[in-house]
Amino acid sequence: MTLHPDRLFPADERTRAIARKLHQRTADLPLVSPHGHVNPRLLSENRPFPDPARLFVVPDHYLTRMLYSQGYTPDQLGVPSADGSPSETDGRVIWRRFAENYHLFRGTPSKLWLDYTFAEVFGIYKPLSGETADEFYDHLSARLTEPDFRPRALFDRFNLEVLATTESPIDSLDPHAELEALPAQDGRKWGGRGGKVVTTFRPDNLVEPDWPGWADRVAKLGEITGIDTSTFDGFLEALRARRQDFIAAGATCSDHGNRTAMTVDDPAKAAEIFDKALQGKTEAADAALFPALMLVEFARMSVEDGLVMQLHPGSWRNHNDWLHKGWGRDVGGDIPDHTTYTRDLKPLLDAFGNDPRFRMVVYTLDETSFSRELAPLAGGYPSVFIGAPWWFLDSPEGIRRFREAVHETAGFYNTAGFVDDTRAFCSIPARHDVARRIDASFLARLVAEHRMTDDEAGEVAVDLAYHLPRKIYGLEK
């Protein structure tokens, strides 16, 4: 399938013509990706990608969950099991299963991204299906052995200006150090402060006391930092120290995937729960409260050290118990639910919401919060910006509804611009392509309806695609 030059533009010719012109202004801008989840070793090691199935299918929970939803088991798709029991190892078999079911993805963003990637990145211009499965597999396999298809070569070809990865405070930052040690290119370093690849401070696995292994991870944080983390004060001090390591490795942001947006400003209570948790005495209510308490502590740290706080709550992790028990985390078993911000963020905003040193980017999986809560909050607090439509909402309709829902209350300049949110390195250009086309289409409607001039819309389009993410995520020089 070739990619139509007018794809994703509105059908109405008047609006389409405007969208085309707006899109020309953003199509070639560098990609800014401050909220990714690519493994940094991919880029530091720069090895060839494995076979097509392991590149595209096995690690992409958007794809595997759709296939589960129609009766395939993770084993049949090569997803490694939690207990090491065997799963499909033949990449070609996995690929065929996927290709034969490609019709399931009709209308999904996954299909848009894949079709773009097959065509623009790998030069395949026909539709994937059971019949073309092997042809695709052979073509992709061949490309993946070529130097031009190594990760760092693709990074440059993608016109990526900066890519942030996410690491836990107890993860090694070695890959980032290795990237920093690479020779600079056109005056830009591969890693470190101001580098092409930077890290993000994501402490989720240290703030959930009932997540198995929590105490061990707290101890490990102590080892890494040389600070005694057996007290709450020590724990905070170690986190502060570790944030400095992350900042040295280029981090400009922290990232928080709490279950809810609840915040509580009560350090004494946090210390009490921390102590009990280290003694293995966590009660369910405390386990739910600790992340809410820690969010305020992290905001306090952000005021001090300037890391931009990202919050994306509202996903019930590991909802599919069978998947979780059999195949672990992050395999497609998370389900969103109702999320509230006006009430939940108030304690944090009371403390820091009007502080010029504080900035937070808030995401949601609950679209009802866009016009009701997030747009008024971002349009009323200097510290709050609305993050791009995320996860299930990073899609043509999702982005369109987001724009329609927030721009009238928050304007465009209280949103944080487009960022992708992916583990799938090769999908990054496709995701920005979709977002730029949908934003151009949305703005084109405002122009066609005489609600904005061409010039204004062009400026906004460029800001959304490039300047706003650079500014809001702290990436400007």
Added chain:
Amino acid sequence: MTLHPDRLFPADERTRAIARKLHQRTADLPLVSPHGHVNPRLLSENRPFPDPARLFVVPDHYLTRMLYSQGYTPDQLGVPSADGSPSETDGRVIWRRFAENYHLFRGTPSKLWLDYTFAEVFGIYKPLSGETADEFYDHLSARLTEPDFRPRALFDRFNLEVLATTESPIDSLDPHAELEALPAQDGRKWGGRGGKVVTTFRPDNLVEPDWPGWADRVAKLGEITGIDTSTFDGFLEALRARRQDFIAAGATCSDHGNRTAMTVDDPAKAAEIFDKALQGKTEAADAALFPALMLVEFARMSVEDGLVMQLHPGSWRNHNDWLHKGWGRDVGGDIPDHTTYTRDLKPLLDAFGNDPRFRMVVYTLDETSFSRELAPLAGGYPSVFIGAPWWFLDSPEGIRRFREAVHETAGFYNTAGFVDDTRAFCSIPARHDVARRIDASFLARLVAEHRMTDDEAGEVAVDLAYHLPRKIYGLEK
């Protein structure tokens, strides 16, 4: 009013042309109606319909509630009162009241359905109004005496392939037996397994202990099945036995109109509440819990006997107390409220959500759940399918918003295709006509925006209209 051939298609000519072509592929497909509420005696007895007011107005709570909302009383509309006090009996008077207020229905699906039915079924091609009320009444009355307007004749003329009715376990299945006893036509029986008219197992009035008469109904279930229902085990055994009767009468589905989607997997607790309820000692919390516990029991039965479980929660039954006290149930006094699925369905999904023998179709009256909860659940669990927009949402805008909200996460193949949901037999073709046109229009937009090819969209249109409901509701041979 004549029906415009382009009705419900988008205004934009490019998209409209595509919609027209897509609609041609589905316009003449047989109607599959696995979720109806037509009284089976209508078809088994095959008597002429009563007068136009009693055919169209009196039993249709969409119409009567709109007239109440503007100050008419149920008495004035001929709705029989609960205590037998008199209400209007002159069909022509009721019809005139309705016709004089037909402008209230501008823009509503009721008006679309009625205008279609007047034109396509009864051959009246002018607008209904106070002025034309008598002309309509006379014309309709004359038609209703003709053999071609008897229910079974209309069934065939409507191109209905299969129609499911809903019966309580304590309802008689005699009408279905009578239908089965009719001579087969073109190789198809009127009733029984694989017949044109089948039943559905709907046990709502046995799972709400505080619904007056509950204990009597439990006892009646015992009589019908010859099983002692004075214990919870006996109650379950009798339900199992009765499901077999329903399956013999053609049922492929059960149907559950619980107040919420709450599920609890705790048979011992269910037994405890059952025992207390039979002793007349039901507490309010138990009354709310029992349906949640029973939903898991019914899922367990579905795993065994293969009935597809339909769940449509979220309606506050008999919200209008004055209507309920004066005129009983199902007269237009139900109001939706907030409904949650991610949390509420988890116990049931933990038990059976990944079991290949289990299948459930989930409906909603709360549109916020479409993108936030139902699409991710259906796109993540093999057993879950999203039911068509239902009740207030079975409308052009409702269906469009549904498609926009779910297809990007769940795709098209985790939805159950279009089904109507009506007591109004004559409105069935009109409802499918609206849905097919709106689905064609929606798919046409995806084609016009180069997100799907013509061929893909054509296949999806046919699947949504015909193949998916046949497959998901277990109607395929």
Added chain:
Amino acid sequence: MTLHPDRLFPADERTRAIARKLHQRTADLPLVSPHGHVNPRLLSENRPFPDPARLFVVPDHYLTRMLYSQGYTPDQLGVPSADGSPSETDGRVIWRRFAENYHLFRGTPSKLWLDYTFAEVFGIYKPLSGETADEFYDHLSARLTEPDFRPRALFDRFNLEVLATTESPIDSLDPHAELEALPAQDGRKWGGRGGKVVTTFRPDNLVEPDWPGWADRVAKLGEITGIDTSTFDGFLEALRARRQDFIAAGATCSDHGNRTAMTVDDPAKAAEIFDKALQGKTEAADAALFPALMLVEFARMSVEDGLVMQLHPGSWRNHNDWLHKGWGRDVGGDIPDHTTYTRDLKPLLDAFGNDPRFRMVVYTLDETSFSRELAPLAGGYPSVFIGAPWWFLDSPEGIRRFREAVHETAGFYNTAGFVDDTRAFCSIPARHDVARRIDASFLARLVAEHRMTDDEAGEVAVDLAYHLPRKIYGLEK
């Protein structure tokens, strides 16, 4: 910037042509404004407006909150502080700050309203920006000294038929008496019953016992009415008496900005809380309950005296604590949250929902309630009408989504037509202009899709713009 004659109409030419014709039917209809918040002294005193900054920027919390959200402080914008500490007093400086940031308002209704007002009211046809700030300031300042730009001259030029203000029961009604004393014009009085300017009974500051000064205000109500308000019965009697004063001053409505839509029908409980509150012993739960109890008492009064009850819940007042402490109420720090009606209104509707003497108009800031709760309630209870999209939702997209969400269930005739909701007198024509264009556009789509005839749509457009608000708010002769 000149105003394009096709502004806000859909891009598709077929639909745009229909929208143009529909809009011609409403463009010149008088403006009916039964839900405003303009200060009545503006019209009774009829003084020239102050400088442009104090007319447009300082008092408009839509504008100031957007500027806070980008880091300006209320002081910099001339908003008077709570403690009298100094804030910017130079109107030109404030105006420049606003003008330099006018790009923040791209796509917002504020910008649409301002651009319309600059052009249509003040005759400035260029874009506002930092560069044109002084030119605008000088031009506007000059106009504001002219007699034609005094409030009552503008009232007539705006083609305002009736404007309602809102007063607390303890506010003076003198401005309304002064208006009534003015010479009638074309047979219409400026104030009093049937006058051009009427009042609205808004008792919010008497129903929240924890709002500082509550007991004093209750005492003041006693003074004004000469009724002992130290008992709950006396309090109710005084409110009843005061409603008669308001009715004499032209009021046809009451207005209630409760935190939630909760209603409780329990006068004894209300009396108990009232007594404790007067003794300074209000508990938090009681403080939340009293407004819910009082809403039912006010509904009871409406049944007696015929005032139409308006309810607009769901705003968390003074959410931004820093703004509230520093600059007081109504300065842009209110944030909406989740609001429920089906559950919350049931006690009130059980009591009066089917009473032909009772009428209520319900607004929301939570769009999810439109299709799920408000449309079914308005389409099922004779007393309930849905108010126009309000506050953050009084916008092109907000009005469009409102129409799309409610018309299929409630029809058009269970909505209350368009009303603005503003303190900004000069923005009134702009707001009606936007609403009439968006309603014309929405109806044009229904016509283009053959869901409504031209004639029907034309009638509906006129009803929404003019006849419905006159009828529902009790303004018909």
